[in-house]
Amino acid sequence: MKRDLISKLVDMMCDATVYALTGAGISTESGIPDFRSPGGLWEEVDPMEYLSREALQRRPRKFWGFLRETVRPISDAAPNAGHRALAEMEKLGYIEGVITQNIDNLHQQAGSQNVLEVHGHLRTAHCTSCESVVSLQKAFDQIQGEDVPACDQCGGDLRPDVVLFGDQMAADFQTAVDAARQTDMVLAVGSSLSVSPANMLAVNAPRLAIINRTATACDSLADIVIHGNAGETLQAVVEEMRRR
Ligand code: NAD
Numbered sequence: 001m002k003r004d005l006i007s008k009l010v011d012m013m014c015d016a017t018v019y020a021l022t023g024a025g026i027s028t029e030s031g032i033p034d035f036r037s038p039g040g041l042w043e044e045v046d047p048m049e050y051l052s053r054e055a056l057q058r059r060p061r062k063f064w065g066f067l068r069e070t071v072r073p074i075s076d077a078a079p080n081a082g083h084r085a086l087a088e089m090e091k092l093g094y095i096e097g098v099i100t101q102n103i104d105n106l107h108q109q110a111g112s113q114n115v116l117e118v119h120g121h122l123r124t125a126h127c128t129s130c131e132s133v134v135s136l137q138k139a140f141d142q143i144q145g146e147d148v149p150a151c152d153q154c155g156g157d158l159r160p161d162v163v164l165f166g167d168q169m170a171a172d173f174q175t176a177v178d179a180a181r182q183t184d185m186v187l188a189v190g191s192s193l194s195v196s197p198a199n200m201l202a203v204n205a206p207r208l209a210i211i212n213r214t215a216t217a218c219d220s221l222a223d224i225v226i227h228g229n230a231g232e233t234l235q236a237v238v239e240e241m242r243r244r
Pocket residue numbers: 022023024025026027028029032033034035036037040101102103104119189190191192193194195211212213214215216228229230231
């Protein structure tokens with residue numbers, strides 16, 4: 001464990017207003033594959049082909065079936081040490097909150113209060129005609145044979161409240177941009193920082209720290225880079241915070 005880097009990171013965070021920016025890598029230790037690591041989802045299929053707005057419109061049966069299979073490991077997952085450490089940092093006053101690219105709800109389950117979900121979430125779906133909202137599970141329950149989920153109010157098409165390739169960003173993204181403007185520092189964790197526009201929150205941060213297992217697209221811009229697992233590294237960071 002790189003003690004000197006951890007101590008330097010805590011020094012930086014002491015004097016700054018900080019948001020954490022998390023990606024799929026913080027949840028791999030909860031058993032949810034990321035997209036780009038070896039063995040990640042991207043290796044098996046091209047999510048752009050299956051989880052896009054166009055796929056939902058053109059091949060809804062295939063879209064809903066793929067979505068249900070993709071989210072199965074997410075519904076079974078529990079928060080890990082990394083999620084819990086970020087929740088504790090918020091309680092200790094070291095971070096304002098978490099901006100997450102994830103859709104797995106694990107920050108909330110770990111106790112984080114201020115969570116901005118820039119790519120939406122998997123809790124609900126809504127009707128594209130009358131805007132009625134239903135639980136995503138209820139929509140999944142309607143998938144049978146050739147049937148795809150439909151609104152029980154008006155019969156319109158349902159869509160999940162997650163940002164698909166080809167969609168605009170979720171409303172939380174604008175809130176995150178506004179929050180980032182008031183922020184001195186971003187602590188990016190478990191993200192390749194290659195997905196735009198979410199990665200702009202890291203690119204434009206006055207100060208940037210990165211915790212990631214492998215090199216990211218923004219390492220050369222960062223003030224501190226710690227290559228390691230999110231769980232043990234964040235746990236060590238929060239232990240250092242508690243000691244101070
Ligand atoms: P990514 O797959 O592009 O990058 C993940 C990064 O995390 C990689 O650089 C990898 O080396 C690193 N990593 C993996 N496990 C790690 C660990 N235990 N500790 C530290 N680093 C680790 O993910 P991204 O940048 O978030 O972009 C992918 C997009 O896919 C996101 O926008 C997100 O919406 C979506 N996604 C979400 C989930 C989820 O909700 N859990 C899972 C897969 C994909």
